[in-house]
Amino acid sequence: MSAFLVIAAVGLGTYLLRASMFALVATKPLPRRAEAALGLVGPAAVAALVATLVLARSGSVDPGPAPELAAIAVGFVAVRRTGNVLHAFALGLPVFWVLSALAG
Amino acid sequence: MTALTRPRSVVEAGARTPFVEGARDIGPMALSVAPFGLAIGAAVGASSVPDLAGWAGGPLILAGSAQLTAVEMIDAGAAPAVTVLSALVLNVRILMYGAAMAPWFRHQRLSRRLLLAMPLIDQLFLVAAPRFERGDLDERGRQAYYVGAAALLVGTWVLAQTVGVVAGVGLPATWGLHLAAPLALAGLLAKSITGRPAAVAAAVAGLLAVVGAGLPHQSAVLVAALVGVAAGGVCARHAPERARS
Numbered sequence: 001m002s003a004f005l006v007i008a009a010v011g012l013g014t015y016l017l018r019a020s021m022f023a024l025v026a027t028k029p030l031p032r033r034a035e036a037a038l039g040l041v042g043p044a045a046v047a048a049l050v051a052t053l054v055l056a057r058s059g060s061v062d063p064g065p066a067p068e069l070a071a072i073a074v075g076f077v078a079v080r081r082t083g084n085v086l087h088a089f090a091l092g093l094p095v096f097w098v099l100s101a102l103a104g
Numbered sequence: 105m106t107a108l109t110r111p112r113s114v115v116e117a118g119a120r121t122p123f124v125e126g127a128r129d130i131g132p133m134a135l136s137v138a139p140f141g142l143a144i145g146a147a148v149g150a151s152s153v154p155d156l157a158g159w160a161g162g163p164l165i166l167a168g169s170a171q172l173t174a175v176e177m178i179d180a181g182a183a184p185a186v187t188v189l190s191a192l193v194l195n196v197r198i199l200m201y202g203a204a205m206a207p208w209f210r211h212q213r214l215s216r217r218l219l220l221a222m223p224l225i226d227q228l229f230l231v232a233a234p235r236f237e238r239g240d241l242d243e244r245g246r247q248a249y250y251v252g253a254a255a256l257l258v259g260t261w262v263l264a265q266t267v268g269v270v271a272g273v274g275l276p277a278t279w280g281l282h283l284a285a286p287l288a289l290a291g292l293l294a295k296s297i298t299g300r301p302a303a304v305a306a307a308v309a310g311l312l313a314v315v316g317a318g319l320p321h322q323s324a325v326l327v328a329a330l331v332g333v334a335a336g337g338v339c340a341r342h343a344p345e346r347a348r349s
Contacts, residue, residue, distance in 0.1 A: 002157070003153045003154055003157040003158070003178050004154070004156070004157035004160065005184070006174060006178055006184045006187050006188060007157050007158070007160055007161045007164060007165070007171075007174060007175075007178075008160070008164060009184075009188045010161070010164075010165050010170060010171070010174050010187075010188050010191040010192060011160075011161065011164030011165045011166075012164075013188060013191075013192045013195075014165050014166070014167055014170065014191075014192065014195045014198065015221070015222065017192070017195055017196060017198045017199045017202070018198050018199075018201075018202050018221040018222065018224045019202070019217075019218050019221040019222075020199065020202065021199060021201075021202030021203040021205075021206045021221075022202055022205075022206045022209070022217040022218060022220060022221040023214060023217065023218065023221075024206075025202070025203050025206040025207060027210050033337070036337065036340060037333050037334075037336075037337050038200070038203055038204035039204070039302070040301060040302055040305040040332070040333045040336040040337065040340075041197075041200040041201065041203075041204050041329070041333055042201075042204070042229060042230050042233060042292075042296045043293060043296045043297055043302040043303075043305050043306040043309075043332070043336070044305040044306060044308070044309040044328070044329045044330075044332030044333045044336065045197040045200060045201070045226070045309070045325070045329040045332075046226055046230065046289050046292060046293045046296065046306070047293055047305075047306035047307070047309045047310035047313070047328075047332065048197075048309040048310060048312070048313035048324070048325045048326075048328035048329045048332065049169065049197070049226065049289060049313075049325055050286050050289045050290050050293060050310065051309075051310040051311070051313040051314050051328075052169075052313045052314075052317070052324060052325050053169065053285065053286045053289075054286050055313075055314045055317070056313065056314055056317035056324070068280075068283055068286070071280070071283055071287065072283070072286055072287060072290045075287045075290050075291055075294075076290045076291070076293065076294045077294075078291075079290070079291040079294035079295060080294040080297075083295065084132075085132045085133070085136075085288065085291035085292060085295065086132045086135075086291075087291070088136075088287045088288060088290055088291030088294075089135075089136065089284070089287055089288075089291075092283065092287045092290075093280050093283065093287070096280040096283055097278070097280060100278055100280070101278075
């Protein structure tokens, strides 16, 4: 199978994941408990994704991503305090640069 | 219809249209995906995957982590079926976004809903869902807001990947561009935690994603997210009064 077909298959599968709920769920009222659970989807899925991207990108836990971890932590706290998502970059990236430079 | 009886549109009132508001609200996220897209484009250029095939993953998959996984696995010679499955498992979380987003468009025709599903991804969901929950947009306004946000996000994403592939730049790791996506998502996560159940869901999911990093086919994200949602739900049922604090 060519690389393009593999990429296209991932694209098609991803679209089906997206579209299935738009086709099935949209017109039916959800139980109250399900609605409450869906409100937790964003925080849970994004936390899992961020943790994976920073700490376990290779499929196993990376023991030494200290600058990345510190940058994410600082960015998270900055946005919690200010509510401005751009502050995640404004403070997180400099932390990464400084710690990376110190680590040599 | 006279000026007295005609309702003032948002334009006449000097307010932003929902389309423009959506684009404006997702602006920081669009900025954040640009370096990530650039880095993925450069990774495609540096891999054995044909540039066009790797680049096509930008608009076709519209999910950076899955695209990068697919490119890396193709480059490493992994079996096609395993590659597709691994990337899709990483994207199963989008199913949950779809379930949460679809009811906001319940009165649209099926064909239009299927179009609206196309750009759904973390950043779009995390910007649009809280905006819709404010309750001051009707379905037409929600659609305009969503499309405005999606247009800027997807446009930036594809443009950045195009530049990355074409320029073939060897982006220095010291710039930290690989951190752009996690930083943006961490910022959105910080804003999305509005109560104790959400905090519990995020903490449990983040921890489990790391603990379960070795799960087969990169299923840790999905498993962690599901358990996180369940944990947050338990928290909400047992401490509803504190959940709203």
